[in-house]
Amino acid sequence: MSPIRFTHALVRPPSASVVDGLRAIEGPDPDFARFQSEHVGYCEALGRAGMTIEVMPELPGHPDAVFVEDAALCVGSHAIMLRPGTPSRAGEAAATRPDLDARFTTVAQIDDGHVDGGDILVTADEIIVGRSARTDAAGVAALTAAAEPTGLPVRSVHTPADVLHFKTDCAIVDDRTIFSTRRLAVSGCFDGYEVIECPDGEEAAANLIRVNDVVIMRTGFPQAAAVLDAAGYAVVQVQADEAALIDGGLSCMSLRCAW
């Protein structure tokens, strides 16, 4: 199973309630119209990368529901409903399930603890889960059992303190290559992988996505883009400044699937 080859992306447009999205540090609300337009640009980039975009309904009752990745894990024809680790997002998995039941061969569910999809990095050989303020040991244990149909073992590591999600700070860019901030890579959690370090000061660029032949990253991080370009990756940049105001990045706005 390749962790970088995908055929479809499930997305959910932001609803007007996105202005109330959670944020770790008090700051301005996102602008709804700009968020919508950036989301369209994001979906267009996924489409140009070769994915068919499937749009799930808006969930106005869940301000953060545009960040679909936190509610489910998709690996090949298998999906696992997660348990987002913050109360206002708890209902998102149940609301997403019908869309996954209609598309996946198996849809498992974790019933203990908490796991946010943003804490899960799937590589060719394993599922790495970063424990965080949103993802706990009980959730990782439940995920380990639920992930059995994928054939991939689950490995538990730690997300750096004050970093929202494990994948806030890293992304897979090739079967065996991880793009990571220094503060995460120094933990040793990627020993055995090739690591490309995200330049210090541009940590917010680390939440990017490799989709088929391109690496899609946020605009505004010239050093990170140059590092990836020099390493031979075809870099595509999309604006996602409104999502960033509520701690969202590129990985969280799609469930990337290979069917």
Ligand code: CIR
């Ligand atoms: C939250 O705090 O849950 C949202 N405002 C942002 C979630 C971003 N998701 C992700 O990084 N996987």
